[in-house]
Amino acid sequence: MLRVAVIGWVAVMPYGGGTMSLLISKSLIDRYAAGPSVTRTAAVKTLQENVRKALSDAAGAEFDTFLQGSYRNATAIADINDVDIVALYDPWSAPASHSDWERLFLQVAAILEKSWRVSGTVKIDDKCVKLVGDVKADIVPAISQSSYSSADPITIYSRSARRERPNYPRTHYDNGVLKQKATGDTYKATVRLFKRWVRQYSALDAPSFYIECAVHSIAGSQFNSYLPLSFSSVALKILEYNRYSVIMSVAGDKDILTASEWNPDAFSQFQVHLRSDVRLVLDAMQASTTAEADRLWKLAFGE
Numbered sequence: 001m002l003r004v005a006v007i008g009w010v011a012v013m014p015y016g017g018g019t020m021s022l023l024i025s026k027s028l029i030d031r032y033a034a035g036p037s038v039t040r041t042a043a044v045k046t047l048q049e050n051v052r053k054a055l056s057d058a059a060g061a062e063f064d065t066f067l068q069g070s071y072r073n074a075t076a077i078a079d080i081n082d083v084d085i086v087a088l089y090d091p092w093s094a095p096a097s098h099s100d101w102e103r104l105f106l107q108v109a110a111i112l113e114k115s116w117r118v119s120g121t122v123k124i125d126d127k128c129v130k131l132v133g134d135v136k137a138d139i140v141p142a143i144s145q146s147s148y149s150s151a152d153p154i155t156i157y158s159r160s161a162r163r164e165r166p167n168y169p170r171t172h173y174d175n176g177v178l179k180q181k182a183t184g185d186t187y188k189a190t191v192r193l194f195k196r197w198v199r200q201y202s203a204l205d206a207p208s209f210y211i212e213c214a215v216h217s218i219a220g221s222q223f224n225s226y227l228p229l230s231f232s233s234v235a236l237k238i239l240e241y242n243r244y245s246v247i248m249s250v251a252g253d254k255d256i257l258t259a260s261e262w263n264p265d266a267f268s269q270f271q272v273h274l275r276s277d278v279r280l281v282l283d284a285m286q287a288s289t290t291a292e293a294d295r296l297w298k299l300a301f302g303e
Helices: 026-033 038-062 100-113 169-182 187-198 208-216 227-238 264-286 290-301
Strands: 005-007 010-013 019-020 063-068 081-095 121-122 129-132 134-143 155-157 163-168
Touching: 019 264, 026 134, 026 187, 026 227, 026 290, 038 063, 038 081, 038 100, 038 134, 038 163, 063 169, 081 100, 100 121, 100 129, 169 187, 169 208, 187 208, 187 227, 187 264, 208 227, 227 264
Parallel strands: 081 134
Antiparallel strands: 005 010, 010 019, 063 081, 121 129, 129 134, 134 155, 155 163
16 A cells, blocks of 8 residues: 655655655646535525425424535535435424325425425425426435434435435534544545546446545545545545445444445445546656646546
8 A cells, every 4th residue: 555645745655656746736626626616505505595484484393404415514516416405394203104204295395386485396206305496406304203303313214115214414414524623624625526536437336425434434644635645545545445344424323335325346346446546646646747747637537
């Protein structure tokens, strides 16, 4: 395994590998690490507020709404166009019957269809109510373990499997904030790099949630303010995992590297691509010219 140390803006490879000149253009680094624009973020915030108001108009204080997923966790890449909004129905507590869940899904869908506050096509899906407009939103009906609780877990439902499942969005968010602080504010940008990198492999089974968990599992000492080095150091540690490793979710509630979550075969394919592309990133950091560094960096990200 390659180990590097950073001294100022020069990375030194202690095993005879020489030095890294770190000539990758900052604009290219920022392009791949960028989150959604201020305009897009504002549109998502407005949508969440309008969904909350629509539910409140129809049901008073019975629904609590909040963002979850990449937008909430500040790990969304720049061009993401969908958002997850939890619609937590406070009067109920888990478990609920299938007929109760069906009624809740129908209630949320009906409110959104009738409300003047939101626009777009409403469709009931397996685990959410989809709202397709300028911003695509998955509105996730949910209930708590006890009525009017503000603590995780919440309970969500698969209509096709007729199965409830605990979910920990607030714990996930809190643990991400702690990781961000522990890594000198480099964790979330590193996650975005991985999500942007994997996008070039459309056939690869590598959901963003699992990528975020894998990056989160790596020790804080591997992250770096020079983001290409952060990406490569974290990648090399992820490559040390095998199909029998335990990779915990960001919330710490489950092992994600299982047949029912991120299938180990899919994870192995993820590692195959990562192994070849991290080599390009390492070569980019050793390149003697900015043009060559930029070429290799872009190649690693599929450009």
